[in-house]
Amino acid sequence: MLSTVSKGGPAPAPPEPAPSRTRAAAGRVDMLHVSLLAVLGVLVLVGGITRPEQFLSLDNAELILTQASVIGVVTVGVTFVIIGGGIDLSVGAIVALASVWATTVATQSYGLAGILFCAVVVGVGCGLVNGLLIAYGPMVPFIATLAMLASARGLALQISEGRTQIVEVRAVLDLGLPGSHVLGVPPLVLVFLTVSVVGWLVLTRTTFGRRTVAVGGNPEASRLAGIDVRRQRLMLYLLSGLCCGIAAFMLIVLTGSGQNTNGNLYELDAIAAAIIGGTLLSGGRGTITGSVLGVLVFTTITNLFALNNLQSDVQQIAKGAIIVAAVLVQKGRSTS
Known part of the structure; x- marks a missing residue:
């Protein structure tokens, strides 16, 4: 018999996954993190x-670390x-808009607080x-964010x-x-670390994080729950958008300017880093730790290629190969 919920009563929580499935998923995630750390180790070597x-x-x-911080x-x-x-698809354009709006003469007259506030508000x-376009429009996310990118x-x-x-x-x-440090760490790296830790806590330790996973995995079941x-x-x-606003301020600090x-x-870089970090494009699975490791892998590759005077086209080919390999690994795991 199907159970019903009385009007005005508390909404039931999404069903918890079976313990065996949870342990298996956690094991796959741990192996992925170890694999990414191994890739970083090879790059360092x-x-x-x-x-x-x-x-x-x-x-x-x-x-x-500083170059990895903004992205x-x-x-x-x-x-x-x-x-x-x-x-x-609009994150890069939002960063550009926020950085430009926050570096106008009028905004700069309010000092550091004014620039930071403007960048965050625009984001x-x-x-x-x-x-609003995607959730209440409703519009397909690809189209809505593509329109935002252009606008x-x-x-x-x-x-x-x-x-x-x-x-x-x-x-x-x-x-x-270059010599600026807060608690012995470059300020941008400290911001990146703080955002990553907060993101990890929100995703893994809050109801908001559990609902995010549930909605991405099965929106209809989540609605019924x-x-x-x-x-x-x-x-x-x-x-x-908030992350884009913070990143725009960081880019302003890094470059000392705002440009369109x-x-x-x-x-593309953010989506690629998330993918090789284990985030499924279809939704319902992913980790902040994996995404951070993905960013570090790509940034280290860029740095390594620059130090060895290798052309950027070779670098892009290497990144593309890593993305393809990551997607194939994901596909193999999802079918196993």
Whole structure:
């Protein structure tokens, strides 16, 4: 007999997976993380053999982590969206728009707080538009975020008039200096670490995280279990927009400027990092740890190729091969 829920009563929680399935899934995730760590180890070994003095230096390690920080924050937001069964192709354009809007003369007059506030508000605002179109429109995520990509890029170009907007706020520029450290860590790396830890806690230790996995795995079953699927999807795109706003501020600190070309191809890099980190494009499975390791793998490859004076086309081929291999591994695991 099917059980019913009285009106006004508490909504039932999504059904818990069987313990054996949970343990098996956790085992696959752990193996994936070990595999990514092994890939990083191989890359470090190659760097140590080919360019030991440059690659193994502390300065280069800080450079790799700093370069990974901006796209890493974006990837955290994208990971949530993909686990929830969506996709966000607009993250790079949102980063560009937020960085341009936050570096106008009017915004810079409010100092560091004004720039940070503007970047976050623009990011969240774009995420809100995406979420409303997808959750309540309803529009297919691919189309809605593709439209946002074009619109945000166009607006960024219009605001900047195609020019680079130089930041003149000393407090912002000081954060991006090579010797700048907070608690012995570069500020951008500390922000990346904080966002990653918070993202991991939200995904694995909160009801919001469990609902994200449930909605991505089976939205209809989640709806029948009492989850407001539309609100959950809206919140996921708000979260992605928030991460884009934070990343835009980090990029401003890193480059000391705002440009309409900022964030170019970030959407592809973030999705690729999430995929090789074990996030399923169909939704319902993924980890923040895996995505962070995916970002570090790609950033290390870029650094390694640059130190060895290899052309960028070879680097792109290597990244493409890694993505294909990761998808094939995922497909094999899902059918086993």
